[in-house]
Amino acid sequence: MDDEVVPLRARQVAPGGPVPERVLASWQRSEDYGVPLDEVDPAFAGAVDTESLFFECGREVLGGLHATLASEPVSLMLTDHEGLVLDRLCGDSTLLRALDRVHLAPGFAFSERDAGTNGLALALADRVPTLVHAEQHYSASLCGYTCAAVPVHDPVTGRLEGSVNLTTWSRSSSDLLLALAQSAAGTTAALMLARSQGRSPRPQPRGQVYRVESARAVSGSATLAAALSAAWNAPVAEAAAGLAAGHVVLVLGEPGSGRATLGAQALRQVSPRDRILSATPPDPRDVDAWLDLWTPELGKAGTGFVVADVDTLPLWAAERLRDLLAATGTRGGAATATRLVLTAQDLHDVPASLAPLVGAVVGVPPLRERPDDVVPLAAHLGRRHRGRDLGFTPAAERVLRDASWPDNVDQLARVVRDAGRLTDVVDVRHLPADLRRASAHRLTRLEAVERDEIARALARPGATVTAAARELGLSRATMYRKLAHYDLSAPGREARER
Numbered sequence: 316m317d318d319e320v321v322p323l324r325a326r327q328v329a330p331g332g333p334v335p336e337r338v339l340a341s342w343q344r345s346e347d348y349g350v351p352l353d354e355v356d357p358a359f360a361g362a363v364d365t366e367s368l369f370f371e372c373g374r375e376v377l378g379g380l381h382a383t384l385a386s387e388p389v390s391l392m393l394t395d396h397e398g399l400v401l402d403r404l405c406g407d408s409t410l411l412r413a414l415d416r417v418h419l420a421p422g423f424a425f426s427e428r429d430a431g432t433n434g435l436a437l438a439l440a441d442r443v444p445t446l447v448h449a450e451q452h453y454s455a456s457l458c459g460y461t462c463a464a465v466p467v468h469d470p471v472t473g474r475l476e477g478s479v480n481l482t483t484w485s486r487s488s489s490d491l492l493l494a495l496a497q498s499a500a501g502t503t504a505a506l507m508l509a510r511s512q513g514r515s516p517r518p519q520p521r522g523q524v525y526r527v528e529s530a531r532a533v534s535g536s537a538t539l540a541a542a543l544s545a546a547w548n549a550p551v552a553e554a555a556a557g558l559a560a561g562h563v564v565l566v567l568g569e570p571g572s573g574r575a576t577l578g579a580q581a582l583r584q585v586s587p588r589d590r591i592l593s594a595t596p597p598d599p600r601d602v603d604a605w606l607d608l609w610t611p612e613l614g615k616a617g618t619g620f621v622v623a624d625v626d627t628l629p630l631w632a633a634e635r636l637r638d639l640l641a642a643t644g645t646r647g648g649a650a651t652a653t654r655l656v657l658t659a660q661d662l663h664d665v666p667a668s669l670a671p672l673v674g675a676v677v678g679v680p681p682l683r684e685r686p687d688d689v690v691p692l693a694a695h696l697g698r699r700h701r702g703r704d705l706g707f708t709p710a711a712e713r714v715l716r717d718a719s720w721p722d723n724v725d726q727l728a729r730v731v732r733d734a735g736r737l738t739d740v741v742d743v744r745h746l747p748a749d750l751r752r753a754s755a756h757r758l759t760r761l762e763a764v765e766r767d768e769i770a771r772a773l774a775r776p777g778a779t780v781t782a783a784a785r786e787l788g789l790s791r792a793t794m795y796r797k798l799a800h801y802d803l804s805a806p807g808r809e810a811r812e813r
Contacts, residue, residue: 345431398426434462554581562674571723578656626664633666
């Protein structure tokens, strides 16, 4: 490797064996972020969120583990999804004072951008269990420590909540450190599921590489599009225009809102005969195999791609994907050999390595902002599930149009599937009680705007009622009244305390 492309940190480390590829990539990102080599100077956020279900369960699990390690020089920490340290437990005063000197304490941000390569930052960046030992840290001030960290995902939504991090001296044995961190992270997720009001866990990725969107399936969606409103068809046309201009298109929207479907329809509009492959990120353990199968596919003519949820890709995987795309003609924001659509929830969460490829950004509205689309979608979903038409009474159609659909089209599909198992013509009595209650009063335009703003505030990672109320300028009591009025659910522990 030429010296010009070797991270500065790699040139400072005495030879002691090969540096893991993930660590080397993290050093490069740390250098690009401008993190100093000598000492860390992380940002201090002050107060941290201690009201989330993740914090409640993680603190309980780490408290139990700390009781068994009280005499050991090990610090147990919880961080949020951005690397902000939320809590720290340690019975060794010498280690505590040392950690304070490098600011590895509650309220300080320890992401790669803030502190360079370290265990918790790399675990969050790559979304896999990680051990960073001694000189593998980017900053020299952290080289006296060994850090083991494991990301924790919400077992219901799949959202990255934060990490469990165990830190000890670099001279101490680290053989069991990662195993302990994995055990604590797994127990935290299990406890979150047990306390999440009996909701079903989100299915884990199965390592799926591609799903082929057949011309028949996409043309069926195109037929449906003729019955949908401009709120859907206008973004499809916008995405198609971006693709026709040679751009990589990024589709933003809430989970379940139809981002990948919109991308596939846009690709079909531009190239009606192209083969369309839709890919979703696999389990982090399967990413290597997932990436290995991209090269032969990207080289094929007449193929378009939809890569969903790129905001959930490990950073190193996003970098590898960028390199593969560059090798097949996707450069500088234009795709000359590959028509490509990416999807994500938020623009700021798109990996920095993929963001420069994007030439056009399109937003897809959530289903609650497209009430005229609900009944045509319900009929389409019923036909797809049953293989024959499913009817709806006028009363059932009113309930469906008035619902808020927090899980968007995914929720509508579940409702239609369950109702279609009971009848050939869906009436109000065949619909869930929560939909019927929500339809009891029709919202004014101002109420709809207020409801949507509250829903957005609560949908943010790690959101709590208190934080959402503060953001919207409401008191906590008023916020709870609004939740009841709009039939919205409070997150985590707060939902149980209502």
